[in-house]
Amino acid sequence: MNVGLFIPCYVDQFYPNVGIATLRLLESLGVKVVFPMEQTCCGQPMANSGFQSLSAGCDKNFIRNFADCDVVVGPSGSCVLHLKEHLHSDEQPAEATRLRNNVYELCEFLTDVLKVEELPKARFPHRVGLHTSCHGQRGLKLSSMSELVAPKFSKPEHLLNLVDGLDLVPLSQPDECCGFGGTFCVFEEALSSKMGKDRVADHLRHGAEVITGGDMSCLMQLEGVLRRQKSPVRVMHIAEILTSGN
Amino acid sequence: MDTASPKHAKAAEAFLRDEENTDWHNETLWFVRSKRDRAAQSLPEWEQLREQASQIKAHTLSKLDDYLIQLEENARQNGIIVHWAANGDEHNQIVLDIMRKHKATKIVKSKSMLTEECHLNPFLIKEGIEVIDTDLGERIVQLRNEPPSHIVLPAIHLKKKHIGDLFHIHLGTEAGATDPQYLTEAARIHLRQKFLLADVAITGVNFAIAETGGFVVCTNEGNADLGAHLAKVHIACMGIEKVIPQAEHLGVFLRLLARSATGQAVTTYSSHFRKPAPGQEMHLVLVDNGRTRQLASPDFRNSLKCIRCGACMNTCPVYRRSGGHSYHTAVAGPIGSILAPNIDMKEYADLPFASTLCGSCTNVCPVKIDIHQQLYKWRQVLGEAGAVESTKKVGMTGMDVLFSHPWLYRFAGRAGRWFMQKFPSLANKPGLNPWAIHRDMPKPPEQSFRDWYAQQNQKTNG
Numbered sequence: 001m002n003v004g005l006f007i008p009c010y011v012d013q014f015y016p017n018v019g020i021a022t023l024r025l026l027e028s029l030g031v032k033v034v035f036p037m038e039q040t041c042c043g044q045p046m047a048n049s050g051f052q053s054l055s056a057g058c059d060k061n062f063i064r065n066f067a068d069c070d071v072v073v074g075p076s077g078s079c080v081l082h083l084k085e086h087l088h089s090d091e092q093p094a095e096a097t098r099l100r101n102n103v104y105e106l107c108e109f110l111t112d113v114l115k116v117e118e119l120p121k122a123r124f125p126h127r128v129g130l131h132t133s134c135h136g137q138r139g140l141k142l143s144s145m146s147e148l149v150a151p152k153f154s155k156p157e158h159l160l161n162l163v164d165g166l167d168l169v170p171l172s173q174p175d176e177c178c179g180f181g182g183t184f185c186v187f188e189e190a191l192s193s194k195m196g197k198d199r200v201a202d203h204l205r206h207g208a209e210v211i212t213g214g215d216m217s218c219l220m221q222l223e224g225v226l227r228r229q230k231s232p233v234r235v236m237h238i239a240e241i242l243t244s245g246n
Numbered sequence: 247m248d249t250a251s252p253k254h255a256k257a258a259e260a261f262l263r264d265e266e267n268t269d270w271h272n273e274t275l276w277f278v279r280s281k282r283d284r285a286a287q288s289l290p291e292w293e294q295l296r297e298q299a300s301q302i303k304a305h306t307l308s309k310l311d312d313y314l315i316q317l318e319e320n321a322r323q324n325g326i327i328v329h330w331a332a333n334g335d336e337h338n339q340i341v342l343d344i345m346r347k348h349k350a351t352k353i354v355k356s357k358s359m360l361t362e363e364c365h366l367n368p369f370l371i372k373e374g375i376e377v378i379d380t381d382l383g384e385r386i387v388q389l390r391n392e393p394p395s396h397i398v399l400p401a402i403h404l405k406k407k408h409i410g411d412l413f414h415i416h417l418g419t420e421a422g423a424t425d426p427q428y429l430t431e432a433a434r435i436h437l438r439q440k441f442l443l444a445d446v447a448i449t450g451v452n453f454a455i456a457e458t459g460g461f462v463v464c465t466n467e468g469n470a471d472l473g474a475h476l477a478k479v480h481i482a483c484m485g486i487e488k489v490i491p492q493a494e495h496l497g498v499f500l501r502l503l504a505r506s507a508t509g510q511a512v513t514t515y516s517s518h519f520r521k522p523a524p525g526q527e528m529h530l531v532l533v534d535n536g537r538t539r540q541l542a543s544p545d546f547r548n549s550l551k552c553i554r555c556g557a558c559m560n561t562c563p564v565y566r567r568s569g570g571h572s573y574h575t576a577v578a579g580p581i582g583s584i585l586a587p588n589i590d591m592k593e594y595a596d597l598p599f600a601s602t603l604c605g606s607c608t609n610v611c612p613v614k615i616d617i618h619q620q621l622y623k624w625r626q627v628l629g630e631a632g633a634v635e636s637t638k639k640v641g642m643t644g645m646d647v648l649f650s651h652p653w654l655y656r657f658a659g660r661a662g663r664w665f666m667q668k669f670p671s672l673a674n675k676p677g678l679n680p681w682a683i684h685r686d687m688p689k690p691p692e693q694s695f696r697d698w699y700a701q702q703n704q705k706t707n708g
Binding site: 011014016017038039040045050051054055060134147176177184186188189190192194197198220223228 | 255258265272289292564598603626629646648659663681690693696697700
């Protein structure tokens with residue numbers, strides 16, 4: 001299986017450690033991974049702003065970069081969901097469909113494809129709050145949703161429970177949105193900030209030392225609030241926690 | 247088309263200035279959402295009910311013309327006078343003509359979001375007619391000269407103190423009194439007088455049944471019944487999407503409506519009207535006002551399934567923190583943000599963007615409207631129509647160029663990180679970067695992942 005590593009633009013530029021942790025995690029689980037060097041962005045910023053047509057360049061670039069890969073794995077539920085739902089090509093419709101059906105968010109790749117049941121080296125003796133990102137949860141169905149009458153499950157939680165010493169804190173509103181929302185964070189600045197503050201407060205109230213999740217964009221939003229509050233609480237991508245102790 | 251200004255963002259910012267009030271609003275609506283969850287969880291067949299309701303609605307919409315004609319015929323046979331209105335103006339004129347025919351001057355109205363949508367109150371008041379909203383929440387906002395901020399809880403943005411002050415001025419209650427029972431009693435006495443003197447009662451319609459020609463009105467206060475039974479004339483106003491095929495379908499919707507709206511098993515009053523009482527006159531006004539346009543659009547047709555329970559508002563993290571008035575439309579919140587641009591694309595171009603597309607609205611919707619997907623689709627329609635702010639379009643065009651050219655992206659990334667390292671105060675200047683008003687920017691790393699990866703490969707290979 002030829003696995004392509006998709007590192008979203010903002011992770012590439014601002015959080016290289018998340019990319020490194022993702023790569024090391026996959027390699028530690030015996031997966032041979034390639035990182036196509038010319039990849040850029042999934043195109044979601046344009047599409048969510050009402051200009052899906054302006055994401056054609058991104059789509060083309062994505063398809064060109066990952067043409068040789070059987071599957072694509074990325075550490076971001078939001079970007080992966082965008083690709084799953086909207087990756088499009090007039091010239092190569094079949095290739096676009098193939099990639100749409102074979103792109104995975106990191107946690108779902110670990111639980112559904114690799115069927116990871118143990119992470120022997122992983123150790124993280126801290127109180128951790130899990131921010132369940134909306135696109136991962138409701139879009140990719142990475143975990144059950146509080147609105148539905150359905151059995152409870154969570155793929156990220158399953159993975160975090162494999163980490164030695166990790167203490168997952170409960171939250172009052174486990175699937176409340178963090179308020180990032182792509183360009184929403186700028187165009188609805190006041191609302192977005194308030195939502196971020198409220199989300200952080202839920203984690204702090206329950207004694208989290210670290211806030212984690214599968215989407216660095218949500219975590220960037222929460223980090224922005226935490227740093228402004230000069231809080232000692234840190235954010236870490238789930239890949240960083242799953243590789244801790246290695 | 248002129249580009250719309252982001253009215254919602256500005257109004258939300260104003261609402262958020264009183265953070266304590268925002269928190270109270272947020273928590274109050276979350277409390278209602280939690281009640282809804284408990285009610286839903288108490289029915290193991292909840293998801294099947296939603297699916298059934300969604301399918302009944304989909305079927306009805308696929309044959310809407312047939313069912314409306316059937317409804318009209320059966321209603322007429324029952325002795326109901328049926329009217330058709332293409333838009334809000336026609337609807338208002340029909341109501342006025344009925345008033346004139348009866349030389350009537352006083353109306354008691356039970357809550358109807360359709361009449362809000364058509365701006366019936368100001369129209370009738372201008373014609374010298376007294377219109378009294380009789381739903382308690384609606385009466386409160388009416389006394390304040392405000393529109394409802396929520397379709398089920400019209401005065402949810404107000405606290406007891408606001409209402410105490412308002413009733414002191416208008417109903418003569420004691421200054422400073424905030425006891426809900428005392429205030430409700432005062433409102434009851436006030437409204438009873440209005441009920442007794444009204445010539446005409448207007449109600450909304452929750453469900454109209456094609457098979458029987460009757461209709462159902464749901465209230466928790468019984469005000470629709472008081473109005474309709476006391477007045478000589480009853481005018482029921484409905485959007486054409488409110489029709490359902492058969493009486494047997496009612497149970498599905500009545501079980502879903504109240505649980506989704508407030509967490510109650512069923513609304514206190516589900517009043518069935520089928521024909522006028524002896525000596526009374528009953529009218530049914532069927533209103534289109536853009537609904538057939540929505541029906542003709544495969545992308546947005548689903549929104550016509552809406553039964554106006556308000557669950558999407560209660561769950562919406564944006565609505566909870568911005569208040570209903572920030573949506574500047576009769577129906578606020580996620581569903582309103584789909585419906586409003588269909589009525590006036592330019593005026594409401596900002597609303598499909600007043601969402602993080604978190605998807606909670608879609609999950610609580612009792613008739614399974616894909617609300618957040620429709621908001622996404624509206625964004626595309628608005629983008630193509632040139633109804634999105636020009637700054638956003640310029641920014642997105644720039645991003646398209648950047649991300650379509652990997653070398654440019656690499657260069658810009660490096661330049662951006664360099665700039666942020668050298669001039670952190672500029673990158674964090676609220677005037678230049680809205681992100682930085684309430685949040686800090688991430689600390690820029692020395693190298694990107696890509697640069698690190700290339701370096702590693704170089705080390706390994708040579």
